[in-house]
Amino acid sequence: MSSPVRVVIGEDDVLLREGIARLLTEAGFDVVALAGDADALLRKALAYQTDVAVVDVRMPPERTDDGLRAAIELRRRRPETGVLVLSQYYEPRFALDLIGQRPEGVGYLLKERVGDVDAFVEAVNRVAGGGSVLDPEVVGRMLGRRSPDSPVGLLTARERDVLAAMAEGKSNQGIAATLVVTEAAVEKHVTSIFQKLELIPRAAEHRRVLAVLTFLRDADK
Incomplete structure (x- = not known):
């Protein structure tokens, strides 16, 4: 144990x-x-x-x-x-x-x-x-301050929702439950986020935290 x-x-x-x-x-x-x-x-x-x-x-x-x-x-x-x-x-x-x-x-x-x-x-x-x-409140306010000319600005509204949920630490299953979509849909959005943020293929969890870090830096501009 x-x-x-x-x-x-x-x-x-x-x-x-x-x-x-x-x-x-x-x-x-x-x-x-x-x-x-x-x-x-x-x-x-x-x-x-x-x-x-x-x-x-x-x-x-x-x-x-x-x-x-x-x-x-x-x-x-x-x-x-x-x-x-x-x-x-x-x-x-x-x-x-x-x-x-x-x-x-x-x-x-x-x-x-x-x-x-x-x-x-x-x-x-x-x-x-x-x-x-x-914290969801921190994520929400940061998302509202995103810079439109940054890579995050390339994301669709739904992809930004998924990225915000990732920043809160949610798994794909948790994101699916929050957004009331299928896990397959979440996986599709996550893949698109990685591509648009130009995160090269690595361990999935590592790319998730890199995506979150990109989101945070963008919100602080």
Whole structure:
């Protein structure tokens, strides 16, 4: 039997930190450490060699983007650790800074999503497995800001819907359920997206995260 996913939680609000810990423990995760500031988060994540770090963007000591900077440093020093960042506000630049050139094993959610227990647990699991997760609200706003002269501008409306769902971390099956289409139709759209974004044939999952990264860069222009 496989070992449970090991998690460290960085959150300065005690009630929220304990609530997330209890939620994840009840879902079968092994919460090995809790941290109330960015320095402690980085230190404990490295010491315990955790599988996932759940991190608040704004943490002590400065309460600006300390948690985000700690998460970025954790990804640099221990790439195998997945990072799921929680933010109280819509801040697309934070998502882009976190993802950098490597969207594997990273997630960015608004804090309100923690209340959707099933979706939150799924997000932690996906990040632990090397996938990527973006909050639907963030994806929606980024899609609205896309640059018309970019490769993403070549996509049809339905293909943009599929790409947005991919950015949220959905599988083809999940996209089909969301858009109420067949999986075969989704596969056709995904193939077209890869072609229009000029993503050369590689492992399917790798091309998916490259497509998501193209989408994010385009939205930030």
